[in-house]
Amino acid sequence: MTWHDVGSVADLEREGRVIARVEGRDVGVVLAGGELRGVRNRCPHHGGPLCLGTVEERLVGEPGAYALSGASVLRCPWHGWEFDPATGECLDDRTLRVAVYPAKTDDGRVLVDL
Amino acid sequence: MIDCDIHPQIVDPEPLLAHVVEAQREWFRTQPYFGLPGYSWTHPSSWYRQDLAADGRPPGGNVEAVQRELLDPSGTLAGVLNADDAVLVSLMPSPYRAAALARAHNDWIREDWLERDERLRGAIICPAQDPEEAAKEIRRVGEDPRFVQVLLCGGAERPYGEPRYLPIFEAAVELGLPVAIHSGGEGMGIAAPPGGAGPVTFYIEWHTLGSACSTMAHLVSLLVHGTFERLPGLKVLLIEGGIAWLPGILWRLDTNWRALRSDTPWLERKPSEVAREHVRFSTQPLEHTDGRDDLLWEMLEAAGAPDVLCFASDYPHWDFDDPAFMLKRLPEAWRERVLHDNAAELYGERLKLPAAA
Numbered sequence: 001m002t003w004h005d006v007g008s009v010a011d012l013e014r015e016g017r018v019i020a021r022v023e024g025r026d027v028g029v030v031l032a033g034g035e036l037r038g039v040r041n042r043c044p045h046h047g048g049p050l051c052l053g054t055v056e057e058r059l060v061g062e063p064g065a066y067a068l069s070g071a072s073v074l075r076c077p078w079h080g081w082e083f084d085p086a087t088g089e090c091l092d093d094r095t096l097r098v099a100v101y102p103a104k105t106d107d108g109r110v111l112v113d114l
Numbered sequence: 115m116i117d118c119d120i121h122p123q124i125v126d127p128e129p130l131l132a133h134v135v136e137a138q139r140e141w142f143r144t145q146p147y148f149g150l151p152g153y154s155w156t157h158p159s160s161w162y163r164q165d166l167a168a169d170g171r172p173p174g175g176n177v178e179a180v181q182r183e184l185l186d187p188s189g190t191l192a193g194v195l196n197a198d199d200a201v202l203v204s205l206m207p208s209p210y211r212a213a214a215l216a217r218a219h220n221d222w223i224r225e226d227w228l229e230r231d232e233r234l235r236g237a238i239i240c241p242a243q244d245p246e247e248a249a250k251e252i253r254r255v256g257e258d259p260r261f262v263q264v265l266l267c268g269g270a271e272r273p274y275g276e277p278r279y280l281p282i283f284e285a286a287v288e289l290g291l292p293v294a295i296h297s298g299g300e301g302m303g304i305a306a307p308p309g310g311a312g313p314v315t316f317y318i319e320w321h322t323l324g325s326a327c328s329t330m331a332h333l334v335s336l337l338v339h340g341t342f343e344r345l346p347g348l349k350v351l352l353i354e355g356g357i358a359w360l361p362g363i364l365w366r367l368d369t370n371w372r373a374l375r376s377d378t379p380w381l382e383r384k385p386s387e388v389a390r391e392h393v394r395f396s397t398q399p400l401e402h403t404d405g406r407d408d409l410l411w412e413m414l415e416a417a418g419a420p421d422v423l424c425f426a427s428d429y430p431h432w433d434f435d436d437p438a439f440m441l442k443r444l445p446e447a448w449r450e451r452v453l454h455d456n457a458a459e460l461y462g463e464r465l466k467l468p469a470a471a
Contacts, residue, residue, distance in 0.1 A: 045372075056376075058379075059375075059376050059379035060379050060380070061379050061380045062340075062343075062344075062380055063339060063340025063341070063343050063344045063380045064277060064339070064340070064380070065380070066379060067379075079372070079373045080372070080373040080374060080375075080376075081372050081373060082375065092371070092372040092375055093372060
């Protein structure tokens, strides 16, 4: 496991994500609920650029009522499937999971470990 | 064999009118066909099996005819009498007239039909355009255990998952009754047009699309509104809307559920899983497959068959499925469940089948 530089903290804060090619894979780091989450930039559903999606608070609720769950999800920009950015689990199809990686910042740079 | 769809015909209006409150009886007597909405699309020759028609009147007009032409030759253990055109009370402009006619028809079924053959069971019709009144009628009639389901028609002002209809489903669950939605009435009276692309031209279009599209719409609506999450005891039987489309619509719905879940965030489970638990389908009219029945069974298996299919004959209509023919057509491993077990489970205690069954 090696820490890789995938972009600047300034870009992450401005765009909500940074994406770079690391060891033959596109890997992104997104900001979700104030945490840095390293996520492979390939949706396991259809191959879409998952990290270009939006980080949102997942909605829940009783029938006919909408409520915020307090949990962030990464929503794929292609078909809207939602993933837990911490575990990589697809919340709407538990058979699917996207690879996730530890991420951190160091001296103004965003690093991801894989 | 249990038959989920037998249609008693009103051949003589007077026995039915006798159950209408006196103050309204004359109104119903003088209206064309009791004031029920008329058909804009009619069968080009006959709505009925023409081998049965007697004296130019509809067949199936009394218990003896049903016994002779259906129950006895098929060995049917129990058959559910689903109102024919009278189910269209829900599409009458006046909910007050609708309530009066529904009440009379339910009483007519109880007294003129159920009393005369212990194999017969009733379906409760109600004025769905006035759901509170409908719920009252369901509670009134549902006290009689021989009524085994609530009956709604496919034609509706809006799909049945709309919260306005909840009182109907709540009353049914309270009484342990499944709710059957029978195709028909699409585009009639106050109902939305059939087919989803404006009024159709021909009966063949109405019969092909109206019934299938309304059935799909009610199924999807009930699922996405979370009706089964609100009412975990609810069972719905979809009658005569076709079934070959079922796997396709469930796959499509599941796909959209994953993509669009923020629209209906209360749906925790795949809609197809919920459908499999709560929704049953009548077999009739089972699509002809040009010799590809193997493909049909495989498709239906993906949608939960054989556990979700219940036999229905649709006697005495022109497109009925003959019980003996269906017995041969169904895969052998499915027969017991489709012809008997699934309906027995759906109707439960109210069916009270003879011990010999």
